[in-house]
Amino acid sequence: MKIRFLLPLIFFILIGLLLWRGLSLHPNEIPSPLIGKASPTFSLPTLLGTKATITEKDLKGHVTLLNVWATWCYACALEHEYLMELASHKDFKLFGFNYKDDNIAARHWLKEHGNPYEIIAVDVTGTTAIDWGVYGTPETFLIDKNSIIRYKQIGPITQEVWEKTLRPLVEKLENEA
């Protein structure tokens, strides 16, 4: 048999394998080009508390989870419950990033559902969020002690996501200098 008669079959098998592999991919999730880079500079007002503004300097010296959320976001409400549970975890700081939201509504929401965040940055216009490459809520950035972005979780943090991906990463970053 000549090899060229086999070409269609080979070609088909290759495409088939590709499609089979493709079934387990997530085409909607866009990886962030910011991973491995220092967090973007920013200066935002805070939602609650005594500290009036928050900047990238506040991320230094500790492992941070920066969680982008909004009251209009349906999936954030689902995530919130688990975040409350996580908030008792002492190894890292959980920062909030309130995205294109109404301040009054946001405060009201936190009062009702509880506040898992240590500090909450407020981005009403969404301009700073563009610097972070935010494209949907909820999103969570994992930032190390040197304020380098190490991981981005797209979609809500669930128990499964926490146990399988985030927790091992957080523990690893904790042990880094």
Place this chain on the structure above:
Amino acid sequence: MVPELGHFAIILALSFALMQFLAPIGGYYKKENLYFQLSYIAVIGQFSFLWFAMLCLITCFMNNDMSVSYVQEHSHQLLPLLYRIGAAWGGHEGSLLLWCLILSTWTLAFLAFRRFVPPAPLSLQRGVITVLGFISAGFILFLFATSDPFRRVFPTAPINGDDLTPILQDPGLIFHPPMLYMGYVGFAIGFAFAICALISGKLDREWARAARPWVVMPWGFLSCGIVLGSWWAYRELGWGGWWFWDPVENASLLPWLSATAFIHALMVSEKRNTFKGWTLLLAIVTFALSLLGTFLVRSGILVSVHTFASDPTRGLFLLSYLALIIGGAFTLYSFRIKHFYQAPTFALFSRETFLLINSVVLLSAVVTILIGTLYPIILDSLNLEKISVGEPYFNTVFLPMMLPLLLLMGFAPHVSWGEQSIAKLWQKLRLNLILSLLLGLSLPKLLGFHFHWLACIGISCALWIVLATGQYVYQLKKSHQLVGLQHWSMIVAHLGIAVMALGITVTKSYSEERQVRMNLNETVTVANYQFTLKQLNETQGENFKSITATFLVQKAHQSPLALLAEQRIYTSHEQSLSKPGILANLYRDLYLALGSSLPDGGWSVRIYYKPFVRWIWAGGFMLLLGGFLSLLSSIRLRGKK
């Protein structure tokens, strides 16, 4: 009760499909006619029960039986009756039922029309029915096992449905999917012909003649289905666009391109008794691409507007089935193809070569779209990065590839079989070539448009095809030859492509658009037309509220025309949809879409001027007409015998 009947009908149809496939195998083994007759009965039984199932599903929708989960997901108490009927194939499960139904309709048509078109030999007929039975059984099993449209949700039946997506609530839903599937699914017959030829080792003129109507008709329907989809998107999406290079649009274009190559190769098999291996390969590739399209739409592997709710098990089932049918076919091909091999007997410069070049270009176009559609998956699966491949890529890579095809189309009918002298061909056609080039360069200027290279190329090519084809007809008449139906089918189809090419290039070159904020009684000018916002009314539709804006459109020294554009809010989920207003004539569309209302009481408005956009769709309908003429020529051929 009705859903259970429908469910039962699917089970019966599945057993008939198995019978259609298994009985002939018994027949070959036992050499008894009874078995083959059984399989014919199975075709009729399967057809009847699938129709019955579809009617049951439509009945469920008409009664708004919300205990059926598929109805609950796609209907609503307020949904108008017409769209409730269309919703029967508006989602994954129902459209898959439509897929099976159309396959069995084609199978029955193949049986019923064998007395009117050039008949396949009895053994071939039986073989085709067997292969179709196998394909059908797999798909009905898929329907039954993973996507049952009649699944009930007990005991907590919700009171109201989730409603049909507003974009789908358009008459396009009634015509576009059935037409498209008539094309996609119909290629199964060409595939079955090829499998039979591979097994029996016999591919002669009789085979090609019998296969032709069963390839050309699906091709015509697919052409028409694609342009219907384009027309629908144009009217619904509100951006004046008519082709988005969306993965699912690409999936419908892929089999169209390879089927076009297949039809041309088949013609050579019929007239010259050569190109056999090539014809068989194209038959398999065409159906493979149809199935690939089905897979891409239903597996959730790509991001697209059109994809159905994704489910990995469905994807896996379809992929395994694809591997079985197409992998099997290609394996058979690689083992048997040596029996069909013939050394070429034609010269380098001959119609045969021209048609082979046509195949090469069309297949390269297929490869381009495949690469463009699958490349993001390739990179992603190698964990490299995620990229997007969209319109700019296809415009840069795909469109230039179509140019040689348009050029060839003018030459091909004038080139003789076997061998052609270049000098004579040049002598014959040089006037046409120069004339179309000159006219293409000057026409836009003469008609008052500015110079645009794309339009010049498009007009030149369209004129070139028209003139060269015209000369072909003229020469046939002059030498007192009959211009037969088969000639006419080719002529109409080629002119259809010319019309389409003209429409595409002129629209792309000379469209104008403006995005403005408008208040009542303000006027804006686009392409010499003045649009004045005259009135804003609130209206109430069956399942939506809408704001209708009335515009007066006036061109200097002409009486004004009214143009209505709507911003609808569908009551079920408060989803808004902009229904553009369109003033159309043969030469231009004026297209106006109402955006969002602004805080100061004004409206954001997008206005488009789209010259010659209708020609794109007119061209598509000419392709369908060409398909019908070819069918008539097949019927005539049978009559002569």
Place this chain on the structure above:
Amino acid sequence: MKKAFLTLFFLLIPLQLVFAVEDEYHFNTEAARQQFEGLTTELRCLVCQNQNLAESNAALAVDLRTQIYQKVLSGQSSPEIVDYLVKRYGDFILYRPPFKLQTLGLWLGPFVCLIFGLFYLIFYIKNQRRR
């Protein structure tokens, strides 16, 4: 060409004054308008991922449009603006993937296929006939 264009533009000024309807994105020069149009149609919306930035009504798309609009007004070049977005969102945002090692197959594959096919065909017919 440019000159003719400018003349045309100045001729049209009175007309524009008569119908002083406000463009949603207003530019002082036609070149800037085209730059904006080119950019927004070649960039992908990240929220509704089947629309370009010009077409999408998603909140992020509106924000990004505004960013691009301001950058165009301030005279930034298209590559600069694209670079700004790619740094934040990656190549995914480009509907026209950049030409680099990973996309070699994407950009060259089709032409290689076409040229190879045609050469093979001609070679094949010539060779086989000679025998």
